[in-house]
Amino acid sequence: MNYPVVDAQVTPEGRMDVLSKGEVNKLYDTSQGGLYTIFRNCSLAVLNCGSALDDGKQLLERYPLFDIRVLQEQWGIKLAVKNAPAQAFVDGKMIKGIKEHLFAVLRDIIYVSDEINDNPKFDMATSDGISNAVFHILRNANILRPMTQPNLVVCWGGHSISRQEYEYSKLVGYEMGLRGLDICTGCGPGAMKGPMKGATIGHAKQRIKDGQYLGITEPGIIAAESPNPIVNELVIMPDIEKRLEAFVRVGHGIVVFPGGAGTAEEILYILGILLHPDNKAMPFPLIFTGPKSAEDYFKQIDCFIAGTLGEEAQQRYQIIINDPVKVAAQMQAGIKQARIYRKENRDAYYFNWLLKIDPVFQQPFEPSHDNLANLALHQNQERHLLAANLRKAFSGIVAGNVKDSGIRAIEQFGLFQLHGEAGIMQLMDTLLAAFVDQHRMKLPGKQYVPCYRIIS
Numbered sequence: 001m002n003y004p005v006v007d008a009q010v011t012p013e014g015r016m017d018v019l020s021k022g023e024v025n026k027l028y029d030t031s032q033g034g035l036y037t038i039f040r041n042c043s044l045a046v047l048n049c050g051s052a053l054d055d056g057k058q059l060l061e062r063y064p065l066f067d068i069r070v071l072q073e074q075w076g077i078k079l080a081v082k083n084a085p086a087q088a089f090v091d092g093k094m095i096k097g098i099k100e101h102l103f104a105v106l107r108d109i110i111y112v113s114d115e116i117n118d119n120p121k122f123d124m125a126t127s128d129g130i131s132n133a134v135f136h137i138l139r140n141a142n143i144l145r146p147m148t149q150p151n152l153v154v155c156w157g158g159h160s161i162s163r164q165e166y167e168y169s170k171l172v173g174y175e176m177g178l179r180g181l182d183i184c185t186g187c188g189p190g191a192m193k194g195p196m197k198g199a200t201i202g203h204a205k206q207r208i209k210d211g212q213y214l215g216i217t218e219p220g221i222i223a224a225e226s227p228n229p230i231v232n233e234l235v236i237m238p239d240i241e242k243r244l245e246a247f248v249r250v251g252h253g254i255v256v257f258p259g260g261a262g263t264a265e266e267i268l269y270i271l272g273i274l275l276h277p278d279n280k281a282m283p284f285p286l287i288f289t290g291p292k293s294a295e296d297y298f299k300q301i302d303c304f305i306a307g308t309l310g311e312e313a314q315q316r317y318q319i320i321i322n323d324p325v326k327v328a329a330q331m332q333a334g335i336k337q338a339r340i341y342r343k344e345n346r347d348a349y350y351f352n353w354l355l356k357i358d359p360v361f362q363q364p365f366e367p368s369h370d371n372l373a374n375l376a377l378h379q380n381q382e383r384h385l386l387a388a389n390l391r392k393a394f395s396g397i398v399a400g401n402v403k404d405s406g407i408r409a410i411e412q413f414g415l416f417q418l419h420g421e422a423g424i425m426q427l428m429d430t431l432l433a434a435f436v437d438q439h440r441m442k443l444p445g446k447q448y449v450p451c452y453r454i455i456s
Helices: 022-027 033-046 056-062 096-116 127-140 163-178 195-206 240-250 262-276 292-310 325-342 369-373 382-402 404-413 422-437
Strands: 005-010 067-073 076-085 152-156 182-185 211-216 233-236 251-255 285-288 319-320 415-420 452-455
Touching: 005 251, 022 067, 022 319, 033 056, 033 067, 033 076, 033 096, 033 233, 033 292, 056 404, 067 152, 076 096, 076 292, 076 325, 096 195, 096 233, 096 452, 127 240, 152 240, 152 262, 152 452, 163 182, 163 240, 163 325, 182 195, 182 233, 182 452, 195 211, 211 422, 251 262, 251 325, 262 285, 262 292, 262 319, 262 422, 285 325, 292 319, 292 422, 319 325, 325 452, 369 415, 382 404, 382 452, 415 422, 422 452
Parallel strands: 152 182, 152 251, 182 211, 211 233, 251 285, 285 319, 415 452
Antiparallel strands: 005 076, 067 076
């Protein structure tokens, strides 16, 4: 099947308007580990905005002739795109928001390559070094707002959700927007788009003209979750671990909507951090919510958490069903408590330095067959470490479902195999089976083929 494509040249939107010759040469490096492939693939994902596609491998195969090049001119740079998805253009001109996202990709890829990688200033073997790198990437993207009160709500949830759940996420976003709360999501469709869309209306009614709709992604997932057009600030982190850390460092509270394996990964990530003894006294509002139809979904999530991480983990969140006003009010109240705590402990409002993140949550996890088969999925360990290992298991399933590298690994070596304690594996199998039955693993209308096998 042929898909409409466009050739065009675009000028910068934002801060990335000049590059050195060395930076341009890096972008043309097609060797293993070179920047061209990551730059091309992320750019294609941005240009694919609005497409009903959540398969990174399929996207790359759909546009095999896509190319993007930097043109250096006396007054700055342009980007030349060839065979780009036509939906990124209107009357032959690239949509402005998509153009902004395209140059955000360029900005972040160049910055990480030049200033973060192999820089002795950032010791990636230490927790502080990784957090410092996350801070600098976010600061370079100009998304930190030091002169404002805490008001940024991170919204997590699936890209494959029902229309009813999507509409509900919009209602929650609307109620939060009316209360002056900004939105941060993984920037894709579904539960990542809904809260932003709702908040735009709430902000408009309150005459808030500088609302923040922050999208945080990473190269491995961006092709499956192309940034939605409401995102007005986009950041591409180097990997999933730094992406997750960015969420919890800049956010002042988290709302979780229904989702699949990726949402379970996010839930386990934040619970693992909050279960660390150093974070026991730290207020961090965490709400699970959905319409009435999602009540059973959250009961399943709650049951899984109870059976694996226990009552202490359950106490760190509340479940609110079918009540957008209550969600927004509870989040606003929780953020006020977080503000008091940060003020008393002299922590920044715009970056949560005090939050203790164990290195096991920070070091990049490669979801290979061997690594997934050897995860420590048993109860004989500290709760936050079990959460970290469970998070890695779901991360592997996400990779096998939607990431180009994961899909190719499954094709080459077969299904991922997950081993562990019988009780934990039974709970995981039950939860994943529910995700499949509820069509939460892939976009509606697409048959799901499991990428994993549970072995107890």
